[in-house]
Amino acid sequence: MKNTTSYSCKENSICVDSENGYRCRCEEGFQGNPYLSNGCQDIDECITMSPCNMTCHNFDGGYNCSCPSGYKGDGKKDGSGCFQEVKSNKELIIEIALGISIGLLVLFILTFSLCWVHKQRRVKQFREKCFMQNGGPLLQERLSELQRQCERTRIFTEVELTKATNNFHESRILGRGGQGIVYKGILPNNQVVAIKRSRIVEDQRQVKDFINEVDVLSQINNRNVVKLLGCCLETEAPLLVYEFVSNGNLFDRIDPTKNAPSLPWETRLSIAVEIAEAVSYLHSAASVPIIHRDIKSSNILLDKNDKAKVSDFGASRLVPLDQTQVFTLVQGTPGYLDPEYLQTGKLNEKSDVYSFGVVLIELLTGKKAIQLFCPEQDNTLVVHFVSSMEEGNLMELLDRRVLNQSNVEQIMEVASLARKCVRLFGEERPTMNEVAMELKGLIAMQKQQTGKGEVKSEEYRYLLGHLANVTGNSSSYDSTQNQIAFQIEDGR
Incomplete structure (x- = not known):
């Protein structure tokens, strides 16, 4: 075979010996006139020959066959063709286990999300119930009336006081009494306070007395009486916030x-x-x-x-x-x-x-x-x-x-x-x-x-x-x- 650069054979062609000297012919997978520029053109075997059992992919000078997912073989009609893959028991078990695991994970995430939303809704409803039960609207009304006469007593949220006491940790306990437990709290502005978790109000007749107590104590201005700073009514047991005495x-x-x-x-x-x-x-x-x-x-x-x-x-x-x-x-x-x-x-x-x-x-x-x-x-x-x-x-x-x-x-x-x-x-x-x-x-x-x-x-x-x-x-x-x-x- 001669080098095509030394003779007149063009692209996609080769030079071969013959009785009269040499001649040109197109490379395998190409057809046409090898003596003309671009005279040898690719043969699309996928169309002309249909050599594949499943999928045929043509490219310049050739082709290849492939099998779809789930099948094995070379995909050629004259070869092994395509046949369905038979998985081993181990592979089947792994795939089934993986599928079940993914399904359970999705189910768990969905269930957890629904439970969390339901819990948050119940917590909100419980806080609202406690707020109403402890006389929250009446207290707000009273404190609003007193706003012009004295420094307003603040109504804290349960989240604020829980964070201030490190979730009412035992290390924050200042004292215990018949009326409740007193905790040391630190507010976001670094103010140190004493937070008293009162006993649960079991009798609704006590609500008015509790409101009146907070009402009156919020007006007391005596240097020898511990000052009431606020309260929280979102919990089952009311929380009172006092100044901290060191x-x-x-x-x-x-x-x-x-x-x-x-x-x-x-x-x-x-x-x-x-x-x-x-x-x-x-x-x-x-x-x-x-x-x-x-x-x-x-x-x-x-x-x-x-x-x-x-x-x-x-x-x-x-x-x-x-x-x-x-x-x-x-x-x-x-x-x-x-x-x-x-x-x-x-x-x-x-x-x-x-x-x-x-x-x-x-x-x-x-x-x-x-x-x-x-x-x-x-x-x-x-x-x-x-x-x-x-x-x-x-x-x-x-x-x-x-x-x-x-x-x-x-x-x-x-x-x-x-x-x-x-x-x-x-x-x-x-x-x-x-x-x-x-x-x-x-x-x-x-x-x-x-x-x-x-x-x-x-x-x-x-x-x-x-x-x-x-x-x-x-x-x-x-x-x-x-x-x-x-x-x-x-x-x-």
Whole structure:
């Protein structure tokens, strides 16, 4: 065969030897005149020959055959042709399993999506139901009316408070009580708050009381009452949001078994004044009188400067302006409960006075309201305190961490006042306003003594008599003062 470039054979042709020398002919798959330019043209075998059993694909100089999906072979009529593929059992099992898996996955995704949508719809309906059940529309109306008079109390969403408390994680719990659990929360603006999850409102008659409580507390502007910032009504149990008070509660600061540093007497007396003024404010200065009903040292919070703030109004009751008392189921903390209220169910302002008297005794003694280590007939701090005063043994009960020669007279005056607050019958107790006045008078006298030297005996007796006239005689003080003074002198 000759090289086509040396002879006159054109494209798609070859030169072959012959008897007369050489000649040209078209390459296989082409036909035409090999001596002319483009004289050899492709033969479309798929049309002229139909060589394939199934599908024929023509190309310059040739063709090929193919079988459709699911078939095997070369596809040629004169070859193996096309025959249906027979899969092995293993391949069939794999394909079936894959098909089932894909089907189940699609079904799962569809079912999950439907369930999620249904759940979201139910959650929304539940929140709306709780909002209506907890008096949401009425509360919104009340707060809207108050908007021009005071800073508006905010209504939070469940999502906000859940996020603020890390889904109400146990590490965020600040305290537990009969009315609910208090959590530490951090709002998106980094404001630290206390979030109280109240007990579930089971009686619809309680809804109005709850709304009235939030209504009144949103108007309270007293530096010694924990401020209510808002609430959430989307949950089955209402959530209340209060300002966060950083220095713990009074109970932990006066209990000698705790690790917290003890409070000096001057600070304890100042705290007593602040509590008394706050409760007096609730009784007489609030738009609707409020009976706290659960005054105790663990409900007295202290800020960074050890200033007192009364908290936990979950058990509080509103008293109509035309009434002096309300009948209610007995509720409160053992050891602080007014015995008269406990027996009759009649709740009035003097019930708070009794509870405050117990806190005052705790400040004096550093002991708990319930003394489990005492004999059965003397298991409450009040009973122990009263009997000690009557027997002249009060010195043994007082907190030695605060008692000294310079404050003994003042401490005895406070002890006498505490005795008046815990009298059995409410009508014999002073009002909270009178209690606050007497405590402030004691502080004023102490400042006078410190600033101008020792007050003369006649002047001191006159001042004591003046204070005694406010809340009744203080004969119990006189008999006990000599006993304490003697024991202090004897101990030097």
